[in-house]
Amino acid sequence: MIRTLLAEDQGMMRGALALLLGLEDDIEVVAQVGDGDAIVPTALDVRPDIALLDIELPGRSGLDAAAELRTALPSCRVLILTTFGRPGYLRRAMEAGASGFLVKDGPVEDLAAAIRRVLAGERVIDPALAAAALSAGPNPLTQRERDVLTAAVDGATVTDIAARVHLSPATVRNYLSAAIGKTGTRNRMEAVRAARQNGWL
Amino acid sequence: MIRTLLAEDQGMMRGALALLLGLEDDIEVVAQVGDGDAIVPTALDVRPDIALLDIELPGRSGLDAAAELRTALPSCRVLILTTFGRPGYLRRAMEAGASGFLVKDGPVEDLAAAIRRVLAGERVIDPALAAAALSAGPNPLTQRERDVLTAAVDGATVTDIAARVHLSPATVRNYLSAAIGKTGTRNRMEAVRAARQNGWL
DNA sequence: AACAGCGGAGGACAAATGTCACAGCAACTG
DNA sequence: CAGTTGCTGTGACATTTGTCCTCCGCTGTT
Numbered sequence: 488m489i490r491t492l493l494a495e496d497q498g499m500m501r502g503a504l505a506l507l508l509g510l511e512d513d514i515e516v517v518a519q520v521g522d523g524d525a526i527v528p529t530a531l532d533v534r535p536d537i538a539l540l541d542i543e544l545p546g547r548s549g550l551d552a553a554a555e556l557r558t559a560l561p562s563c564r565v566l567i568l569t570t571f572g573r574p575g576y577l578r579r580a581m582e583a584g585a586s587g588f589l590v591k592d593g594p595v596e597d598l599a600a601a602i603r604r605v606l607a608g609e610r611v612i613d614p615a616l617a618a619a620a621l622s623a624g625p626n627p628l629t630q631r632e633r634d635v636l637t638a639a640v641d642g643a644t645v646t647d648i649a650a651r652v653h654l655s656p657a658t659v660r661n662y663l664s665a666a667i668g669k670t671g672t673r674n675r676m677e678a679v680r681a682a683r684q685n686g687w688l
Numbered sequence: 689m690i691r692t693l694l695a696e697d698q699g700m701m702r703g704a705l706a707l708l709l710g711l712e713d714d715i716e717v718v719a720q721v722g723d724g725d726a727i728v729p730t731a732l733d734v735r736p737d738i739a740l741l742d743i744e745l746p747g748r749s750g751l752d753a754a755a756e757l758r759t760a761l762p763s764c765r766v767l768i769l770t771t772f773g774r775p776g777y778l779r780r781a782m783e784a785g786a787s788g789f790l791v792k793d794g795p796v797e798d799l800a801a802a803i804r805r806v807l808a809g810e811r812v813i814d815p816a817l818a819a820a821a822l823s824a825g826p827n828p829l830t831q832r833e834r835d836v837l838t839a840a841v842d843g844a845t846v847t848d849i850a851a852r853v854h855l856s857p858a859t860v861r862n863y864l865s866a867a868i869g870k871t872g873t874r875n876r877m878e879a880v881r882a883a884r885q886n887g888w889l
Numbered sequence: 890a891a892c893a894g895c896g897g898a899g900g901a902c903a904a905a906t907g908t909c910a911c912a913g914c915a916a917c918t919g
Numbered sequence: 920c921a922g923t924t925g926c927t928g929t930g931a932c933a934t935t936t937g938t939c940c941t942c943c944g945c946t947g948t949t
Contacts, residue, residue: 497771499769499793500704502796506704506796568700595699595707597700676842676876
């Protein structure tokens with residue numbers, strides 16, 4: 488019996504996947520969480536064989552949780568299940584020690600199959616996505632540039648961002664300018680979009 | 689047997705929901721589509737009792753499809769199933785003649801129950817959401833303001849927007865200013881967010 | 890005919906934004 | 920040690936953005 492932990496924030500999706508996986512003879516969903524911060528504690532509690540993690544969750548992101556699981560519960564494999572097949576996400580997932588990366592676009596049948604393959608020691612990654620991740624290259628943004636960009640997503644002014652990140656407004660503008668330059672865009676908004684698109688935030 | 693059409697763009701979600709509904713004794717999923725433009729033709733073809741529509745789809749939106757279904761196939765009830773419980777969405781769904789509005793956050797069990805209730809002639813709407821929709825008031829933006837705002841979502845400059853909407857740059861700035869004023873925000877980006885949030889786009 | 894209302898456009902102005910050059914400092918690398 | 924890179928900060932500058940006021944032409948109303 489494959490003991491599975493499922494982390495997904497959308498209630499309906501979570502419930503549906505749990506029910507589906509429960510229908511499989513060899514798979515058992517032993518825990519469901521809807522919050523990123525609950526992943527590691529729950530995993531330590533129920534000790535699953537595999538954790539199925541969404542990336543975008545309330546609280547800690549699935550990628551962070553994956554990295555922490557790697558050391559906290561090395562026996563547990565991680566399969567990332569996400570809406571967005573962003574190159575940077577895949578890259579970070581691999582760096583976090585995930586064994587597989589699945590996008591929610593595909594057919595449901597893929598899911599159980601992927602779980603079994605991961606448990607068998609295989610790595611499960613969409614080949615097209617892998618190619619995109621490699622061709623896109625690594626994240627060109629520095630930590631600070633990411634900070635400033637993420638603080639800018641909701642339309643905050645330079646002053647707002649400066650306050651949030653504890654920097655001088657002038658410095659914030661420099662970082663924004665740098666980010667705009669590196670992403671090859673023309674303004675904040677485009678830079679944010681481009682960085683999001685690539686999974687650089 | 690309740691004949692159901694399912695429109696949802698995420699393959700895994702669509703497949704999972706279809707399987708789940710198929711497990712119910714009295715429900716039968718007679719068609720699945722992943723594209724908004726396919727909804728009406730498919731419905732005319734299979735003549736379902738109820739259409740389960742996501743709002744944000746490639747091609748036509750689920751709301752537009754709902755409105756068209758209303759006249760093209762009046763016997764078919766519409767149940768909107770969406771990720772975002774935005775007041776404006778709910779309002780538009782009701783105006784489009786939908787019989788129910790469900791957010792994907794809730795438990796899966798709600799879905800089959802909602803379908804049965806809709807078929808029984810009831811209207812299914814989350815009370816909290818209904819209150820929010822009423823308190824938020826109607827969409828304050830004019831058609832042009834919406835056009836300009838939607839053209840601004842991806843960080844386009846005034847010139848870009850002007851070209852897309854076939855207006856003078858000066859006019860575009862006026863509309864943006866109006867939209868910013870009406871949404872009570874400080875700049876484009878915030879205005880776009882606010883309008884999105886409320887389902888005004 | 891006079892009127893108001895609205896969509897579109899222009900001008901002028903202040904504020905915010907993006908760019909650039911430069912400088913000090915810390916940390917790492919060869 | 921010298922060189923590089925990243926972080927933080929200035930100051931100056933051109934451009935863009937947001938605001939406000941005005942004007943024109945069309946439409947429908949009284």
